[in-house]
Amino acid sequence: MKIATWNVNSLKVRLPHLLDWLNAVDLDVIALQEIKTLDDGFPSAELAAAGYRAVSNGQKTYNGVALLARGELRDVVRDMDGFADDQKRVIAATINGVRFVSVYVVNGQSVGSDKYAYKLRFLDALHDYLAGELDRHPLLAVGGDFNIAPTPQDSHDPAIWEGGVLCSGPERAGLNRLLALGLHDAFRLFPQAANSFTWWDYRQAAFSRNLGLRIDHWLLSTPLAAHARSAHVDLAPRRLERPSDHAPLIVDLMPGV
Numbered sequence: 001m002k003i004a005t006w007n008v009n010s011l012k013v014r015l016p017h018l019l020d021w022l023n024a025v026d027l028d029v030i031a032l033q034e035i036k037t038l039d040d041g042f043p044s045a046e047l048a049a050a051g052y053r054a055v056s057n058g059q060k061t062y063n064g065v066a067l068l069a070r071g072e073l074r075d076v077v078r079d080m081d082g083f084a085d086d087q088k089r090v091i092a093a094t095i096n097g098v099r100f101v102s103v104y105v106v107n108g109q110s111v112g113s114d115k116y117a118y119k120l121r122f123l124d125a126l127h128d129y130l131a132g133e134l135d136r137h138p139l140l141a142v143g144g145d146f147n148i149a150p151t152p153q154d155s156h157d158p159a160i161w162e163g164g165v166l167c168s169g170p171e172r173a174g175l176n177r178l179l180a181l182g183l184h185d186a187f188r189l190f191p192q193a194a195n196s197f198t199w200w201d202y203r204q205a206a207f208s209r210n211l212g213l214r215i216d217h218w219l220l221s222t223p224l225a226a227h228a229r230s231a232h233v234d235l236a237p238r239r240l241e242r243p244s245d246h247a248p249l250i251v252d253l254m255p256g257v
Helices: 011-024 044-049 114-136 169-180
Strands: 002-007 029-033 053-057 065-069 074-078 090-095 098-104 140-145 183-185 216-221 228-233 249-253
Touching: 002 098, 002 140, 002 216, 011 029, 011 044, 029 098, 029 140, 044 053, 053 090, 065 090, 065 098, 090 114, 098 114, 114 140, 114 169, 169 183, 216 249
Parallel strands: 002 029, 098 140
Antiparallel strands: 002 249, 029 065, 053 065, 074 090, 090 098, 140 216, 183 216, 228 249
16 A cells, blocks of 8 residues: 655645646555645546545635545544634545544744644644544554654754744654654654655745755554555655645555555
């Protein structure tokens, strides 16, 4: 089973990129973030023609998440029970016996801002939500844009980024609490090239200069992590004209999960 997570930064704008990419890359499950469209405007027909079923938790202009799969999506749940939130940032479904969650964590704007405080509350709620998911689903895969670079090596210039939003101690503590549940950063299960990132600002030719951050992740439960055999960032979609500012992260799982 090959799975991917990708913040498309507007599905309406990036749909041709997504369809071309799906045709080129053999994937079983895709978690999308920042689809920026309501559910009734979700391109289900176009994705079905490409061979994928889909469920979404959409929002106009902002946010929104989705899951695509070649197989059936069962027991679909939108949002986190007990966390009152108008922002559409979570969707979950069971696919071929594995529980998948697509999550989009807020950027946080700046340390100390209201959006930063919301981000920390969201991470606390996500911890409790995923603890419950793990109790019910030993095979759990959580993919998404977490807007957190786990360590200094996950930013192009720690001297610039350390302590600021995306790289602050409380954000990293929130991510580490998720990992402490028994989840594993799939990318770091394997040797990786230095300066491997998933996001680059549109400004200052950041992508061509590789001035990026690794903020998109697959977190796998221990039984599922044991089946992982590779993880890599696919840079091809980021090289296209009018790309998303994120690149997809792909994890390959051994058959028979």
